Amino acid sequence: MKRRGSFSIHGLLLGIAVLTLLSGGARWFILGGSAVSGRTHISFWNGFTGPDGIVMLRIIEDFNRQNPDVEVVMQRIPWATYYNKLTVAGSDGRGPQIFVSHADALARLRRAGFVSDVSAMTQGNNAIEISDFDPYVMNYLSMEGDLMGIPLDIHPQGLYCNVDMLKAAGFVTDDGKARAPKDRTEFLDLIRKSTIEKNPKLPEKQWGFAFTYWGANFRSLMPQFGGRFLDESGNSELNSPQNIEALEFLQMIAKENMAPPPDNGLGWFGYRTKRVAMVWDGVFMLGDLLRLNDLDYLGAPIPQIGPQPGTVANSHVLCIKANLNEKEREASERFVKYLSDHSLEWAAAGQVPARISVRNDPEFKKLQVQSAFAEQIPHMIYPPRTPIIFEFMLELDVAVEKVVRGQMEPKAALDLANTNAQAIIERDRREHPEDNP
Amino acid sequence: MRKYASLNYVMVAIGLLFVAPFAFMFFASFKREAEVLRPEAILPKAWDASNYEAISRNSVEAPINIWFLNSVFIATATTLLVITLASLTAFAITRLKVRGGNIILGLIVGTMMIPAQLFLIPLYVILRRLHLLDTPYAMILPSAAGGFGVFMLSSFMRSLPTAIEEAALLDGCTLPQMFWKITLPLCGPSIATLAVFTFIASWNDYITPLTFMESVTNYTLPVGIALFQSSYSTQYGLTIATSLIATAPLVIAFLVFQKQIIESMTASGLKE
Amino acid sequence: MTARAKQQVTGWILLLPYLAFFAIFVVVPVIVSGWLSVVQLDLANAGASKFVGLQNYSDALKDNFFWMATQATGKYAILMVPSVLIVGTAMALGMNSMKRGRDMARTLIYLPSMLNVAATGILWQWFFNNEFGLFNYGIRQAGGQGVPWLTDANMAMPSVVLMSLWWTVGGTSVIVLTALQQIPKVFLEAAALDGARNNQIFGRVTLPLLKPVLLFVFVTTTITSFQMFGQAMILTGGGPTFATRGLVQFMFETAFNGYRFGYGAAISWLLFAMIAGFSVLQAQVLKVREAK
Known part of the structure; x- marks a missing residue:
């Protein structure tokens, strides 16, 4: 065996050990040891991993300053894995005192048994006025007489337009400002006018429209045609004639080459890099536009494609864990109320506040995209309220994807999705007879 | 066998093709x-x-x-634990x-x-x-139980002559x-090679932290980079800069231990 | 105590720490996984479990998604294994006949393997993007038609393989190159003296001598292909319409997004069965060959 110069195994071991100690120590120093005694600790979980997290953190800092007896610590987990981790941690007793849930995920969390009723917060002095919220939202959040949380915002899907492209296509008001297309004819007209094979300013083709998250794009059309997810007895109704009609519109867009083939998340990318004139996406995507400084954008309701206006929406709901001790409960309620009271600040991050009084605030009206998206609230629908929401939506997403990729006809795709979704519903009824008496 | 000079250029070209994305x-x-992806x-x-x-501002x-x-x-704690446990066990x-040692080794290799x-x-x-979920130990401890290190060091130690050790024992x-x-x-x-392999595997592991970590502040670099993609909209410039920073230590470790790595990589391949 | 007894005692003391780890993090998980695969476990419901026998397995065999995932995994392996073998060997041969700069080329080719899968995937996602990506830009500039790299169900898996090839083929080339360098020069010189042409030398001398290492690459690449996860997860998320969602991703999503741990465990055992089946088959074929 050759001897290898000055290589020393003991030195290597020592080196690794020192690195371990240093990095471990630094981690501990940065992440641990911030606990101040005498304050009630409230852990607050959410999935605000984008720019919205920064706004939320600022609101929390203000709260902590104004409430010296409480310390709220925010923990962010990406939405993709959020609900699983929340469910597991919650059932371990390790989870947070307060957490954000999308309205449509609450049925699932309720089954896990750690969401508490907050209806007491809407009664008595200093209460959050229930009449300050839209009845549709409050009904959605009430289950068997329990109020599952206080809605913080409403985030509908809406239309984002590129102002320069609107103007170039002649979509201007009398006083020369850009305006968004309002109905089917205008929408298709703008797509045709903004689809340019060779735009001298771009390396390649400019598109009039692009799919973002095609499942959600489809869902914003469903209410326009009167489509639903479930019927009154909780059975799948995905293949209703209304839904098929809505999907046929998207099929037409794809077939006639009015949008590039759907590509993961890159419709939005095309929009923000000025290669797409219009996309439909959630109001929360505004946070991404706010950090760009060279894009002139305009928000508007989804154009009315079907017989009536409509879009899909959801809410971030503030929930309090069940079985907290009195001190934690009081502090949690105080924080939830504080957030609700400060939802105008939250709106600035790219949200529509759930409170009607805040939406009527002149300050809110100044927020162009948010207030334009808020116009859709009377016609919005939420995803279905069911514990198997994730699997259900997956089936629908697959159906939509197959159609926009030209692999299946709308009716066949929705028939298949309906059969599969119904099978999931029935499996769930079998596995959880207690929920389905 | 004749050697073609042109082949040299072809191979250099291929090599450059492989590193072109790094230059990019x-x-x-x-x-x-706004310019990144043009x-x-x-x-x-x-x-x-x-x-x-932006990275330094954290x-x-x-x-x-x-x-x-x-x-x-x-990565360092995993490496330390793996080489310690594996060398003790192989020893x-x-x-x-030890009696039954070979049965144990068989079991370890079997798993x-x-x-x-x-x-x-x-x-x-x-x-x-x-x-232990959402703590670094969720990644460190299970990795230490892996059988590869024990297997690798056992086969190496078995090939060592016993004379020096016997003499040392006689010397008290x-x-x-x-x-x-x-x-x-x-x-x-061979321990250095094991250390580098373990370090790289742990450093680049994606599915384990994705599964066992919860809070963003407990993420490692690969899941952190993937987070850029999942959170609302990818910031490509930041993603790419972070990827470079994440790769730098491995490239350095690779260049330093290149000989050991390539030797033992091929040794494991040629033994079959 | 005799020296021998002392050696035994010391030995066992040194062995114990690892054995403890091995028991907790290897033996127990295998048992737990076996148990999980025959129950319906609801972590949300305070971890209540219900014995369901082999239902998880029979559900999987009836599940369309399971077969789609198996198909995707199979497709990946069928494309990936020959690509790695051919490209890896070709590059090793090329490097072997280099006069200068061989070590440099070897380092360059191995470099991509140092990148983590998330960085690789995000980078290539942009390369592949239909409308705004680098590849199609180049193709269109050259006057061609853009390729639907990731948006076409038939094209997506080859694209995933292409990225994986760039990412991992360096390791294979290095292994094959070392094997080439270990072929004694006299063999090749003798063949050349006998008047054999280069391609004959390769076919009759080099290739047979490379057989063990190529077999090793074949087996390990096949096994790792069955375990493909991160590449598709980042690049396509498993799409379009699940064309690239392999078994590991299916298992992962079933357990950790769909909350069905028992079902997920059953899928992982089925994956194991496939890998084990392949290994046994491979060993059998080899035995038959050697007997001939």
């Missing part, structure tokens, strides 16, 4: 966000270090410094020849056939019981002394 990443990391210009219009500034959105620290801690089995993914779900359930050396002063240095190169 390097240039892109100095571009402004295919028509590879070099930045104006060199701009704002991506690196934003709330993407606490890259903490991810880096987490990665270092997890006990091959040098001290290496089971794909790592099979362990994911049960480990999740077990780590949850041990209250104790068994722990023998391990520390004689066996360990003899195994130096």
Whole structure:
């Protein structure tokens, strides 16, 4: 065996050990040891991993300053894995005192048994006025007489337009400002006018429209045609004639080459890099536009494609864990109320506040995209309220994807999705007879 | 066999093709966000270090410094634990020849056939019981149980001559002394290789932290980078700059230990 | 105590720490996984479990998604294994006949393996993007038609393989190159003296001598192909319409997004069965060959 110069195994071991100690120590120093005694600790979980997290953190800092007896610590987990981790941690007793849930995920969390009723917060002095919220939202959040949380915002899907492209296509008001297309004819007209094979300013083709998250794009059309997810007895109704009609519109867009083939998340990318004139996406995507400084954008309701206006929406709901001790409960309620009271600040991050009084605030009206998206609230629908929401939506997403990729006809795709979704519903009824008496 | 000069150029060209994406990443990391993904210009219009500034500021959105620290801690602790346990175990089995040692070794090697993914779900359930989810130990401790290190060091130690150790024992050396002063240095190169392999595997591991970590502040670099993609909209400049920073330590480790790595990589391949 | 007894005692003391780890993090998980695969476990419901026998397995065999995932995994392996073998060997041969700069080329080719899968995937996602990506830009500039790299169900898996090839083929080339360098020069010189042409030398001398290492690459690449996860997860998320969602991703999503741990465990055992089946088959074929 050759001897290898000055290589020393003991030195290597020592080196690794020192690195371990240093990095471990630094981690501990940065992440641990911030606990101040005498304050009630409230852990607050959410999935605000984008720019919205920064706004939320600022609101929390203000709260902590104004409430010296409480310390709220925010923990962010990406939405993709959020609900699983929340469910597991919650059932371990390790989870947070307060957490954000999308309205449509609450049925699932309720089954896990750690969401508490907050209806007491809407009664008595200093209460959050229930009449300050839209009845549709409050009904959605009430289950068997329990109020599952206080809605913080409403985030509908809406239309984002590129102002320069609107103007170039002649979509201007009398006083020369850009305006968004309002109905089917205008929408298709703008797509045709903004689809340019060779735009001298771009390396390649400019598109009039692009799919973002095609499942959600489809869902914003469903209410326009009167489509639903479930019927009154909780059975799948995905293949209703209304839904098929809505999907046929998207099929037409794809077939006639009015949008590039759907590509993961890159419709939005095309929009923000000025290669797409219009996309439909959630109001929360505004946070991404706010950090760009060279894009002139305009928000508007989804154009009315079907017989009536409509879009899909959801809410971030503030929930309090069940079985907290009195001190934690009081502090949690105080924080939830504080957030609700400060939802105008939250709106600035790219949200529509759930409170009607805040939406009527002149300050809110100044927020162009948010207030334009808020116009859709009377016609919005939420995803279905069911514990198997994730699997259900997956089936629908697959159906939509197959159609926009030209692999299946709308009716066949929705028939298949309906059969599969119904099978999931029935499996769930079998596995959880207690929920389905 | 005749050698063609042109082949030299072809191979260099292929080599460059393989590193071209790195060059692209390097240039892109100095571009402004709006410019990053424009295919028509590879070099930045104006060199701009704002991506690196953003990383050094350690934003709330993407606490890259903490991810880096987490990665270092997890990878070094895993490496330390793996080489310690594996060398002790291999020593006990091959040098001290404990009774039943070969059966144990057989069992360890046998479990290496089971794909790592099979362990994911049960480990999740077990780590949850041990209250280790969302801590670095959820990654460190299970990695230390892997059989590869024991297998590799056992086969190496078995090939060592016993004469030096026997002489040392006659000189009154104790068994722990023998391990520390004689066996360990003899195994130096192969332990170094094991260390580099373990470090790289741990550093680049994606599915384990994705499954076992919860909070953004407990992320390692690979899941952190993937987070850029999942959170609302990808900031490509930042993603690419972070990727370069995440890769740098491995490239350095690779260049330093290149000989050991390539030798043992091929050794494991040629033995079959 | 005799020296031998002392050696035994010391040996066992040194062995114990690892054995403890091995028991907790290897043996127990295998048992737990076996148990999980025959129950319906609801972690949300305080971890309540219900014995369901082999239902998880029979559900999987009836599940369309399971077969789609198996198909995707199979497709990946069928494309990936020959690509790695051919490209890896070709590059090793090329490097072997280099006069200068061989070490340099070897380092360059191995470099991509150092990148983590998330960085690789995000980078290539942009390369592949239909409308705004680098590849199609180049193709269109050259006057061609853009390729639907990731948006076409038939094209997506080859694209995933292409990225994986760039990412991992360096390791294979290095292994094959070392094997080439270990072929004694006299063999090749003797063949050349006998008047053999280069391609004959390769076919009759080099290739047979490379057989063991190529077999090793074949087996390990096949096994790792069965375990493909991160590449598709980042690049396509498993799409379009699940064309690239392999078994590991299916298992992962079933357990950790769909909350069905028992079902997920059953899928992982089925994956194991496939890998084990392949290994046994491979060993059998080899035995038959050698007997001939």
